Amino acid sequence: MKFKLLLCVALALSACTSGTANEGKSAMAKDPIIIAHRGASGERPEHTIASxxxxxxxxxxxxxPDLVLTKDGVLVARHENEISETTDVADRPEFADRKASKTIDGQKMTGWFTEDFTLAELKTLxxxxxxxxxxxxxxxxxGQFEIPTFEEIILLAKAKEKETGRRIGIYxxxxxxxxxxxxGLPHEAPLLTxxxxxxxxxxxDPLFIQSFEVGNLKALRGKTKLRLIQLMSKDDGPADDPATKYASMAKPDGLKAIAIYANGIGVEKAMVIPRTMLGNLSEPTSLVADAHMAGLDVHIWTFRRENYFLPLGQRSGLNPAGHGDLVAEIKAFLATGIDGFFSDNVAEAAVAAR
Incomplete structure (x- = not known):
C-alpha cells in the first residue's frame, strides 16, 4: 500500500485506487489554489503586511487574514483576539491594566484581547x-510591523494586482x-460593508469567507453571493453548536447539508489522509470524493515545512525546527483531487502545485 501511494505521488498521476471511495476517479486537481496561511507566515511574523x-x-x-474586532468595531488581522502571543502587548506597561480572563468558545483564557482596545491603541503595538x-x-x-486592518490587506491585494497583472484573492x-x-461586535455587517x-x-469574485461556526455562515448566505467555506477539524465541533461534531458533518449526509449554505469545506489535512501509528501518511479517505459528489470544493490546512509538522517519511533529521520535504507531502494530497490548500510556505507550495 505504501509503495503504491508513493508511486502515485512521484508520477503525479491519479490517486491510489486501493480500496478507497476515490476508486476509478482521476484525482489530480486542476490548478489547485494556493492559500497563503496568514501570509508567508513561515518566513515573516504572521498577519503582517510584510507577510x-x-x-x-x-x-x-x-x-x-483571520479577522477579529477592536473595541470600536474595526476588523483587524490576528490569529486570535487574545494577542499576547503575537504582539508585544505584555511588555507595554501602559496596557498592564487591560489584562483579563475570559471564557471564549467554552475555554478560559487570560491575556489581552482586541475587543478591549481601540484601533488607535492596537496600532501602537x-x-x-x-x-x-x-x-x-x-x-x-x-517589533517591526503593525497589526493590519482588513481594509489595509484589501488595499495591498488591489495594489499587487495592478503591479503584477494577476488576480490576488483574499480568504x-x-x-x-x-x-x-x-x-455586541458581530462580524457580518462590517465584513460585508x-x-x-x-x-x-x-x-x-476572488474572495472566500470561512468559518468554523455554522450560524455565522448561514447568516452570511442570506446576505451575500460570495463563496462561503465551512471549516472543520478532525476533532471537536462548531462552537455555536457543541452537540454536533465535525466528524458527522464530514459524512455524505452532513456534506449535503453543508452544500445548502456553503460552497466548499476547509478541512484539517488528517481528514483527507490520516497518519499511521508511526506518523507516516496512510491511505486517503473518501472525503474529497464525497464532498465533490455534494458539489463542494475541498481546501485543506495547513502545510508547514518544519519537521515538527511533517509526516515521518518527509522529515529531515531529528531537529523539530529543521526543514523537511514539504513538496512531497503536498503532492501526496494533491493526488487526492483537492481544490486548494493552505500553507505557511508559499514558495514550496508553488513548486508542488505548479
Whole structure:
C-alpha cells in the first residue's frame, strides 16, 4: 500500500485506487489554489503586511487574514483576539491594566484581547513571531510591523494586482463570530460593508469567507453571493453548536447539508489522509470524493515545512525546527483531487502545485 501511494505521488498521476471511495476517479486537481496561511507566515511574523506581501511575491493565489474586532468595531488581522502571543502587548506597561480572563468558545483564557482596545491603541503595538522555538529566524522581524486592518490587506491585494497583472484573492476567516456577536461586535455587517466598498459582491469574485461556526455562515448566505467555506477539524465541533461534531458533518449526509449554505469545506489535512501509528501518511479517505459528489470544493490546512509538522517519511533529521520535504507531502494530497490548500510556505507550495 505504501509503495503504491508513493508511486502515485512521484508520477503525479491519479490517486491510489486501493480500496478507497476515490476508486476509478482521476484525482489530480486542476490548478489547485494556493492559500497563503496568514501570509508567508513561515518566513515573516504572521498577519503582517510584510507577510502578506512576501506571500504574493512568492506566488500565492489567495492571502488569508483571520479577522477579529477592536473595541470600536474595526476588523483587524490576528490569529486570535487574545494577542499576547503575537504582539508585544505584555511588555507595554501602559496596557498592564487591560489584562483579563475570559471564557471564549467554552475555554478560559487570560491575556489581552482586541475587543478591549481601540484601533488607535492596537496600532501602537508591534507584531512578533508566534512560534519562536520553531522559527527563530523570524524573530529578527519582531517589533517591526503593525497589526493590519482588513481594509489595509484589501488595499495591498488591489495594489499587487495592478503591479503584477494577476488576480490576488483574499480568504478571510471570521474568528469566534458567536462570541463577538455576544459582546455586541458581530462580524457580518462590517465584513460585508468593507467587501462591498471594494467591489467584492459576486460568486466569481476572488474572495472566500470561512468559518468554523455554522450560524455565522448561514447568516452570511442570506446576505451575500460570495463563496462561503465551512471549516472543520478532525476533532471537536462548531462552537455555536457543541452537540454536533465535525466528524458527522464530514459524512455524505452532513456534506449535503453543508452544500445548502456553503460552497466548499476547509478541512484539517488528517481528514483527507490520516497518519499511521508511526506518523507516516496512510491511505486517503473518501472525503474529497464525497464532498465533490455534494458539489463542494475541498481546501485543506495547513502545510508547514518544519519537521515538527511533517509526516515521518518527509522529515529531515531529528531537529523539530529543521526543514523537511514539504513538496512531497503536498503532492501526496494533491493526488487526492483537492481544490486548494493552505500553507505557511508559499514558495514550496508553488513548486508542488505548479
Amino acid at each position: 502578506y506581501t512576501l506571500a504574493i511575491e512568492q506566488g500565492a493565489d489567495y492571502i488569508e 508591534r507584531a512578533k513571531e508566534r512560534l519562536p522555538m520553531l522559527r527563530k529566524a523570524n524573530m529578527a522581524y519582531d 478571510p476567516e471570521t474568528k469566534h463570530p458567536s462570541y463577538f456577536a455576544s459582546i 468593507m467587501l462591498q466598498k471594494h467591489g467584492y459582491t459576486q460568486k466569481d
